[in-house]
Amino acid sequence: MVSRFGSFYPPNITPDPEQGIGSWSYEQFVRAVRQGISPKGEPYYPAFPYEFYATLTDQDMADLWASIQAVPPAAIPSTVHQVPFPFNIRGGVKIWRTFFEKPVTYVANITRSAAWNRGRYLVWGPAHCAACHVPRNALGGLPGNQDLAGDPSMQDGQSSPPLTAQALTARGYTKEALVQALRTGITPDGDAFGGSMAEVVHGGTKFLLRQHLDDMATYLLDLDDN
Structure with missing residues (x-):
């Protein structure tokens, strides 16, 4: 890296x-x-x-x-x-x-569905999406809030888009489209992920179980699947 x-x-x-x-x-x-x-x-x-x-x-x-x-x-x-x-x-x-250093902690939200909670655990834990999709400061530190707002100036010189529900929906993502993007690297408009995100898909998310991808999409799009 x-x-x-x-x-x-x-x-x-x-x-x-x-x-x-x-x-x-x-x-x-x-x-x-x-x-x-x-x-x-x-x-x-x-x-x-x-x-x-x-x-x-x-x-x-x-x-x-x-x-x-x-x-x-x-x-x-x-x-x-x-x-x-x-x-x-x-x-x-x-x-x-x-x-x-800001270690991530996980506490289930009892007001949300099991799928949403599993998705949150996966996104902030094993998948560590925030490692790239949260803006870091000049010394590489993470902010205190947990907002996947994207990082316009990543450590490797690239940029990452926001992964908020509003931003994903605006880019044409439905639950199925997001699952397919994480599986194949193909976006809703037919384009393909490039750079480090292509590596994430081909070396990681394409191997996840369908339930894992469903859960991550449920959380990222802020759905309430039961």
């Missing part, structure tokens, strides 16, 4: 004991995913969206752990991040977290 703070590379998370996370305990894995802290106690860069994974349920964490254990181990070293001074100083991440 290329950003104004440098280039970040995803690490090896296969069960290889040397190059991957095969030597980790389950407790260390949970702490890394939910809190962004390595087994050595070092903070991860917020390029890893632990702020959103903080809300993952215990069952989600157990399922993720089981899934990773089933992946064939690969003895491939992780690529070192290319981060210039002063952002290459890990201690600075601790200072950043003090001022800007």
Whole structure:
């Protein structure tokens, strides 16, 4: 991921004991995913969206752990991040977290449907839509409000549109159209997602269950399906 703070590379998370996370305990894995802290106690860069994974349920964490254990181990070293001074100083991440870290919390809204609540959980948690569709400040911090208003100046130089119900409806999205867009990358007007959103679809949302996509569309369009 290329950003104004440098280039970040995803690490090896296969069960290889040397190059991957095969030597980790389950407790260390949970702490890394939910809190962004390595087994050595070092903070991860917020390029890893632990702020959103903080809300993952215990069952989600157990399922993720089981899934990773089933992946064939690969003895491939992780690529070192290319981060210039002063952002290459890990201690600075601790200072950043003090001022800007805002872990997502999830509490079901009992006045809304089960589908709406599941969609909210998915959008703000596992799918971490706000990582790109919420405007960040100059230092990459998230605002206090949870409004998917879009980001005209993303960290990688691109821009993201708002995902509010009003904005999506104005762009021609119905529930079925939004589900199909998240499945195929094709928008209601026949265009196709480009840039990082194309990666999101082809590497992520196209693999979700139909119910997951229905729930996300229900929440994003602020419907009240039962």
